[in-house]
Amino acid sequence: xxxxxxxxxxxxxxxxxxxxxxxxxxxxxxxxxxxxxxxxxxxxxxxxxxxxxxxxxxxxxxxxxxxxxxxxxxxxxxxxxxxxxxxxxxxxxxxxxxxxxxxxxxxxxxxxxxxxxxxxxxxxxxxxxxxxxxxxxxxxxxxxxxxxxxxxxxxxxxxxxxxxxxxxxxxxxxxxxxxxxxxxxxxxxxxxxxxxxxxxxxxxxxxxxxxxxxxxxxxxxxxxxxxxxxxxxxxxxxxxxxxxxxxxxxxxxxxxxxxxxxxxxxxxxxxxxxxxxxxxxxxxxxxxxxxxxxxxxxxxxxxxxxxxxxxxxxxxxxxxxxxxxxxxxxxxxxxxxxxxxxxxxxxxxxxxxxxxxxxxxxxxxxxxxxxxxxxxxxxxxxxxxxxxxxxxxxxxxxxxxxxxxxxxxxxxxxxxxxxxxxxxxxxxxxxxxx
Numbered sequence: 001x002x003x004x005x006x007x008x009x010x011x012x013x014x015x016x017x018x019x020x021x022x023x024x025x026x027x028x029x030x031x032x033x034x035x036x037x038x039x040x041x042x043x044x045x046x047x048x049x050x051x052x053x054x055x056x057x058x059x060x061x062x063x064x065x066x067x068x069x070x071x072x073x074x075x076x077x078x079x080x081x082x083x084x085x086x087x088x089x090x091x092x093x094x095x096x097x098x099x100x101x102x103x104x105x106x107x108x109x110x111x112x113x114x115x116x117x118x119x120x121x122x123x124x125x126x127x128x129x130x131x132x133x134x135x136x137x138x139x140x141x142x143x144x145x146x147x148x149x150x151x152x153x154x155x156x157x158x159x160x161x162x163x164x165x166x167x168x169x170x171x172x173x174x175x176x177x178x179x180x181x182x183x184x185x186x187x188x189x190x191x192x193x194x195x196x197x198x199x200x201x202x203x204x205x206x207x208x209x210x211x212x213x214x215x216x217x218x219x220x221x222x223x224x225x226x227x228x229x230x231x232x233x234x235x236x237x238x239x240x241x242x243x244x245x246x247x248x249x250x251x252x253x254x255x256x257x258x259x260x261x262x263x264x265x266x267x268x269x270x271x272x273x274x275x276x277x278x279x280x281x282x283x284x285x286x287x288x289x290x291x292x293x294x295x296x297x298x299x300x301x302x303x304x305x306x307x308x309x310x311x312x313x314x315x316x317x318x319x320x321x322x323x324x325x326x327x328x329x330x331x332x333x334x335x336x337x338x339x340x341x342x343x344x345x346x347x348x349x350x351x352x353x354x355x356x357x358x359x360x361x362x363x364x365x366x367x368x369x370x371x372x373x374x375x376x377x378x379x380x381x382x383x384x385x386x387x388x389x390x391x392x393x394x395x396x397x398x399x400x401x402x403x404x405x406x407x408x409x410x411x412x413x414x415x416x417x418x419x420x421x422x423x424x425x426x427x428x429x430x431x432x433x434x
Contacts, residue, residue, distance in 0.1 A: 131175030
């Protein structure tokens with residue numbers, strides 16, 4: 001915990017309170033039986049750090065002290081841009097990855113207990129289907145792997161096929177399914193073992209709007225008796241399904257709460273849109289600036305104007321001012337709306353740390369630039385040599401004096417920056433070498 005103290009600044013005070021709640025659910029490592037069995041999923045100070053590569057560099061901190069508690073009947077949405085740590089977190093929760101530190105409990109039992117595997121259902125982003133097996137056979141196959149008795153499995157398979165809406169395709173090979181039907185079957189596979197905790201990674205990808213809403217209905221139905229963790233980039237899906245959500249940035253959970261809570265606490269204020277005659281736009285802007293706190297014009301097109309105002313706006317006074325002046329300012333229509341969840345997400349996402357890919361002690365950028373300049377400004381013989389070889393050897397400036405003391409000259413082999421089209425014609429294997 002001390003290692004990440006400098007980088008784990010909490011933006012939302014609710015996270016501190018949530019972490020305190022996770023402490024109340026879990027006992028000490030020596031007293032695992034004191035863990036609250038009523039909590040379906042408990043994550044406490046989860047950390048995953050990848051070691052530096054053999055060439056050096058810095059370790060990669062994928063997950064930094066994430067804590068979370070979810071009960072039965074709760075649908076939790078996990079949001080974050082690519083590289084935020086969502087997939088790594090999900091990999092740890094499903095047992096695919098080992099955490100560097102931290103604790104995970106499923107139904108009151110530590111994740112290291114083999115009994116927890118029967119409590120987990122997972123719908124991955126890549127469909128775990130075999131093209132030559134049909135839907136019915138696929139569910140039967142995964143059900144038998146789960147150890148479900150045959151007399152129970154047959155009814156469960158039939159019920160799931162009806163529930164996800166695959167009755168027309170159940171006896172057709174999975175390779176002939178559309179992307180949406182594959183996602184339906186993947187959800188059914190995750191549910192075949194009747195898990196207590198269900199992890200869904202982009203469950204509605206590739207679905208048309210009608211199929212997506214049917215999928216949401218199924219998820220709502222099955223979540224009544226279990227905890228559901230949903231990883232998605234769709235703000236609409238999160239608002240439609242999730243009772244709570246969290247935003248991950250650079251491996252840290254930056255905020256947790258309901259959609260309305262996040263909008264109220266982290267929103268950028270309200271948005272006022274007015275349509276009027278083009279000649280009255282400035283009058284409408286003047287009214288808003290006089291009657292609404294911190295009104296700022298964001299967009300004006302003809303008779304349309306959009307303003308951003310403070311989140312402390314008095315809604316009653318704002319509506320009253322617009323309604324009383326509607327006739328005199330020739331306002332055709334207006335609306336005042338709260339910021340969207342997407343705007344809140346983008347506010348956190350812009351803090352995501354960029355991956356630099358820097359290798360400590362070695363500087364190849366300057367060497368590559370020098371080689372490129374050599375092909376442009378140097379002697380023609382050098383340029384021809386560079387363009388005629390499938391690979392070029394570049395001398396690398398070494399910043400580490402320990403490395404520099406070695407006898408061998410450090411080199412890096414990089415693909416040739418220039419290739420002559422003639423070489424490709426004369427050498428049939430040149431393209432493969434390139």
